[in-house]
Amino acid sequence: IPVKIFATPTEGAINVANQIATLIKEKQSIGEKCVLGLATGSTPIKLYAELVRMHKEDNLSFKNVVTFNLDEYYPIEKNSIHSYWSFMHKHLFNHVDIEPSNIHIPDGEWPKEGIRKYCEEFEAEIEKAGGIDLQILGIGNNGHIGFNEPGSSILSKTRLLVLESSTRIANSRDFANLSKVPKLAISMGLSTILKAKKIILLAWGNKAPIIAKSVEGSITDQVPASFLQQHEDCTFVIDEMAANDLT
């Protein structure tokens, strides 16, 4: 996997924002939609801030952009401050000219009985949009991408899944306490992610051990991000600290 190392997260985020802007404009110039797969969490916040800046100051338009988010807690109300729906609107969608109907975030309010069907439809929507042109990923310290925890199948699709306790502990920083962190989530599967035409994984700070395992370790379902080694157009954009354990 090609790895681009930047001195700071800000520089890495600006590099990726530039790549996204270039893709959006290329697609605009040929009258096509640009389909982006998006992540939440602390990692992409600076990336979204830069895209918002480009919209406000450099006239970057999101009119032709269609988005699919990787995941959402379950169950959760859209309006909860903890939902990924709220996160995406707060950090990106409320500040750019994207058409609300072009935004797709797994629905944490969907009734449990209909979840399987709902997840199939989410996959079908991606197909209908022509597939994901560029998927942005973060990575968990256990190697998860989306919420595909260790043990997830490379064939997995969008589904309701159980979060590992390490993931709930990591994410509890956003909640009053651990018991408030949802135990379930809807997430794109590994096969969904690997179908994206291009993938960029971002990582900053204390993720050096899992970055080294993902890039240089053997391909195993115990490190879901290691499956990215099999993708033909995947790049890791990381900072110096996250690069510390690479040989």
Ligand code: F6R
């Ligand atoms: C979020 C997602 C997760 C995060 C990962 C890292 O949509 O898919 O895989 O990218 O848990 O989270 P942060 O960025 O908070 O370290």
